[in-house]
Amino acid sequence: MYTQSMDLPQGPAAEPRGGPRDATDLEADARFEARIAADRKVEAQDWMPDAYRRTLVRQISQHAHSEVVGMLPEGNWVTRAPSLKRKAILLAKIQDEGGHGLYLYSAAETLGTSRDQMVGALHSGKAKYSSIFNYPTLTWADMGAVGWLVDGAAIMNQIPLCRCSYGPYARAMIRICKEESFHQRQGFDIMLSLARGTPAQKAMAQDALNRWWWPVVMMFGPSDAESIHSAQTMKWGIKRISNDDLRQKFIDATVPQAELLGLTIPDPDLKWNAERGHYEHGTIDWTEFWNVVNGNGPCNRERLAARVRAHEKGTWVREAAMAHAAKERARAERVAA
Numbered sequence: 001m002y003t004q005s006m007d008l009p010q011g012p013a014a015e016p017r018g019g020p021r022d023a024t025d026l027e028a029d030a031r032f033e034a035r036i037a038a039d040r041k042v043e044a045q046d047w048m049p050d051a052y053r054r055t056l057v058r059q060i061s062q063h064a065h066s067e068v069v070g071m072l073p074e075g076n077w078v079t080r081a082p083s084l085k086r087k088a089i090l091l092a093k094i095q096d097e098g099g100h101g102l103y104l105y106s107a108a109e110t111l112g113t114s115r116d117q118m119v120g121a122l123h124s125g126k127a128k129y130s131s132i133f134n135y136p137t138l139t140w141a142d143m144g145a146v147g148w149l150v151d152g153a154a155i156m157n158q159i160p161l162c163r164c165s166y167g168p169y170a171r172a173m174i175r176i177c178k179e180e181s182f183h184q185r186q187g188f189d190i191m192l193s194l195a196r197g198t199p200a201q202k203a204m205a206q207d208a209l210n211r212w213w214w215p216v217v218m219m220f221g222p223s224d225a226e227s228i229h230s231a232q233t234m235k236w237g238i239k240r241i242s243n244d245d246l247r248q249k250f251i252d253a254t255v256p257q258a259e260l261l262g263l264t265i266p267d268p269d270l271k272w273n274a275e276r277g278h279y280e281h282g283t284i285d286w287t288e289f290w291n292v293v294n295g296n297g298p299c300n301r302e303r304l305a306a307r308v309r310a311h312e313k314g315t316w317v318r319e320a321a322m323a324h325a326a327k328e329r330a331r332a333e334r335v336a337a
């Protein structure tokens with residue numbers, strides 16, 4: 001999965017590297033601006049302003065953390081999937097999310113920040129991840145709702161990132177988006193089976209939609225008027241479509257899917273505006289959004305604790321891999337000598 005409002009406030013995650021200092025650097029700055037204006041990719045070895053680099057590190061690492069923390073709510077259901085087929089699909093999906101985290105950490109590392117620094121910022125609570133993963137997954141239908149809605153919202157957010165001005169991020173997103181599309185379909189398929197099942201199964205699907213709808217609508221982040229980083233990230237070609245426009249695209253695409261499922265979106269004010277050619281939605285409870293962003297959602301502490309525990313338990317694996325790599329290197333050097 002996911003991303004959210006990747007323009008949430010957060011302390012600096014990276015040591016700045018490079019930046020304009022004299023006439024030569026002003027020239028470099030002009031070359032950078034020209035590259036952005038011509039819609040050409042910026043690559044790791046190119047000069048870039050410190051603020052651009054810091055913004056990318058914040059956004060890409062926040063995105064990577066979201067992929068990895070996003071494995072936790074679904075991991076809860078691997079042992080309780082209703083069939084072998086569903087279990088295999090869910091496992092594959094969760095593994096994909098781990099892979100997304102790895103591509104993204106690697107993309108962020110090209111900007112001069114180490115994996116340890118990024119993981120350290122997550123574990124200390126300094127770095128953000130998508131708030132959606134601070135909600136609990138209470139029933140099997142939540143696996144459907146998460147895939148259908150959370151991964152569906154992620155796709156809306158991530159497709160424009162395939163055209164992001166920073167090359168390594170844009171290229172990582174192309175592969176990620178292909179996998180997200182499978183995630184969205186598997187979620188919808190779970191919802192469809194439940195919606196066509198017994199009345200109790202359909203009620204379970206409706207209950208999951210009721211609980212996930214508003215948090216998912218909030219995933220696109222604060223409205224454009226409130227969004228603190230949006231204008232600059234759009235100017236730099238990192239962000240291509242505004243939070244509100246992405247939210248609108250998601251709602252317009254999802255309402256007919258809910259109709260097909262025979263489920264009701266829990267928004268009494270949701271209505272089609274024929275003149276605008278879009279759905280209008282009810283008021284979003286931003287107090288809840290900021291509450292969860294600021295660490296007070298239903299599962300914030302549990303998620304972070306689980307992540308730190310997993311990292312600590314994996315220490316021996318990292319040490320063994322490093323020892324193996326050192327041995328291989330020594331062996332290669334002996335052969336070469």
Ligand SMILES: [Fe+2]
Nearest residue numbers: 001151180183
């Ligand atoms: Fe996903």
Ligand SMILES: [Fe+2]
Nearest residue numbers: 001002097100
């Ligand atoms: Fe993902």
